[in-house]
Amino acid sequence: MEFFAEYFPNLTLGFSTAVTPINLLYCFLGVFVGTLIGVLPGIGPLAAIAMLLPITFNLPPVGALIMLAGIYYGAQYGGSTTAILVKLPGESASVVTCIDGYEMAKQGRAGPALAIAALGSFFAGTVGTILIATAGPPIAEMALKFGAPEYFSLMVMGLMASAVLASGSLLKAMAMIVLGLLFGIVGTDVNSGMSRFAFGVSGLTDGISFVVIAMGLFGFAEVVNNLEGGGSKRDLLFQKIKNIWPTLDDFKRSWRPAMRGTAIGAFFGTLPGAGPTIASFSTYALEKKVAKDPSRFGKGAIEGVAGPESANNAAAQCAFIPTLTLGIPGSGTMALMLGALTIQGIAPGPQVMTQNPELFWGLIASMWIGNGMLVLLNLPLIGLWVKLLTVPYRMLFPAIMCFMAIGVFSVNNQALDINMTLMFGFLGYIFVKLKCEPAPLILAFVLGPLMEENLRRALLISRGDPSVFLTRPISAGFLIATALFLAVMLAPAIRKKREQVLEEPQEA
Amino acid sequence: MRFKIKSQEDFWAGLMFIGFGLAAIIVARDYPMGSTMRMGPGYFPTYLGAIMMTLGAIISFRSTMVQGESIRKFGWRGLFLLSLAFYTYGFLIDTLDVGFVLSIAAVVILSTLASREFHWLESLGIAAVLVLGTVAVFIWGLDMPYPLFWWR
DSSP states (O other): OHHHHHHOHHHHHHHHHHTSHHHHHHHHHHHHHHHHHHHSTTOOHHHHHHHHGGGGGGSOHHHHHHHHHHHHHHHHHHHHHHHHHHSOOSSGGGTTHHHHHHHHHHTTOHHHHHHHHHHHHHHHHHHHHHHHHHHHHHHHHHHTTOOHHHHHHHHHHHHHHHHHHSSSOHHHHHHHHHHHHHHHTOEEOTTTOOEESOTTOGGGTTOOOHHHHHIIIIIIHHHHHHHHTOSOOOOOOOSOOOOOSOOHHHHHHHHHHHHHHHHHHHHHHHSTTOOHHHHHHHHHHHHHHHOSOGGGTTSOOTHHHHHHHHHHHHHHHHTHHHHHHTSOOSSHHHHHHHHHHHHTTOOOSTTHHHHSHHHHHHHHHHHHHHHHHHHHHHTTTHHHHHHHHTSOHHHHHHHHHHHHHHHHHHHHSOHHHHHHHHHHHHHHHHHHHTTOOSHHHHHHHHHHHHHHHHHHHHHHHTTTOTTHHHHSHHHHHHHHHHHHHHHHHHSHHHHHHHHHHHHHHHHO | OOOOOSOHHHHHHHHHHHHHHHHHHHHHTTSOOBOSSSBOTTHHHHHHHHHHHHHHHHHHHHTTTSOOOOOOOOOHHHHHHHHHHHHHHHIIIIISOOOHHHHHHHHHHHHHTTSSSOOHHHHHHHHHHHHHHHIIIIIIITOOOOOSSTTO
16 A cells, blocks of 8 residues: 555555545435436436536535446446347447347346456456546646647547537438537637627527527436337346456457457547547447457347457547546537536646545546446346336436426526526427437537637737747647548548448447 | 429428528638638638538539438427426536535426326435536536525
């Protein structure tokens, strides 16, 4: 322990923060709710966190963040349970797990599939924690040198990445980004004090609330759309799961995919705009490619569970790197985390680590502890979650509706927010019908004001010369990376592959 | 010249983006543009509007060339009932101020109406469970400042 304290003073501080009884309780509540949300279809982590965000207003900052983070990565665990047992991903990052996980369950090997998913996730979570602890400080250090042009270019990169990695048409994703930026700047312009796009509505002068837009697009629209699918029947073939432990052969087959998945997940997690979903898809594609006998995939190959499940958890964990070190959220969910920070009076950015070390390191340490709790929650208590799966959707969605109503209203205690959520819900429903994915929009919505501010500052410094984005090396680096990314993705061969990787799972 | 729309989804999506872009530009005309060096409040939204209109136009134009899908039917019934449920919550708890219990019961019962397998008894049961649960968690547990009933 002394050795540990000497070499990892920060982690020691983190653990001493995270293991206080009250923070352990927040962590447990978080991962518990997260698992619940992951297991129940029809509500994703983003809507759930948006719903619960107002509740955390009264908690201390560390507790609030620990709980919200727990919901986020807990949902990744829970999502895999339903994917394996009933072929219904509770969460988009578990979609590929359905393919081989469900096959394994059909062969009576649900136990080992669940165990490998949980252990792989735990391994990935551990690596993710270490990665944040080691990579966080240098990145934050570097970020302190970032000026307006660097931030602007970084955000361009994140947004383009989210467009490229969204499913469906790239053009539509880009248009959704622009729309998101516009929604983002509704309200009072910080520079001129002018109220923009508020249409005389006093509730809009502070801008559109994140909770409102997230709940409308991801909560309300989702429920309406799910209702149309009719009561989706969930065939639960396996009431009793015996024999949780994987065989030695399972472990032998799984450890390499788990390592590769963790690496891919860490990469996509750290990259703003990407995330757990794309990480798990890519890992599945890779595992299929490197396998000695690819024909086993789709027929219950344990590699197809180990890889993607490790990947989505590593990505979920590493998504905190840009969020906490740069103050730039990589996804809508991360934006909510930053929102929670801001509400607690902590300005997001590279200074968080030095000014609020107990918050940063406490959160990191709690993630590792939470991952451990999740293994315990998900393996021995699997029976409880299985029972929950038998609750039909017609009983579930009224509960979702009522939690959403409470959540939205509690932000400002005004009916206007409820009605605005309805408007965004309607818009979100149209997006669903027109196959416009809302994820890039929500990220752009958060980045909108930041982008305008940094663009404005950058051009002020350069006296109106836009070449400043290319003459500053770090900024140019981000833009070149963006261009390369786009070029590679638009190359015909890869374009086809992208469509396959991103579309295929939706049919599965 | 006659265009044949091959992808309904893309055609309408494109039109929607053109509409949003146009609206942004028109509204932003009231805000000073400023210059590139000193951007006014109208600068960023105007450019965003222009980019969005361009993207929308390309999307719509492509829909006449690339085969796509027609739009799936709207589920008006569910949309209407759930909207009504949501709206009623805001109306009851804020405008009428009738208290938490009745507002929750209303949102739950109106929501259950949207289901195709609706039963009165089941609906009342779900409402009872959710009212009890939310009162316990949000009012007693989290101290949310709402009265339970209109008589407080």
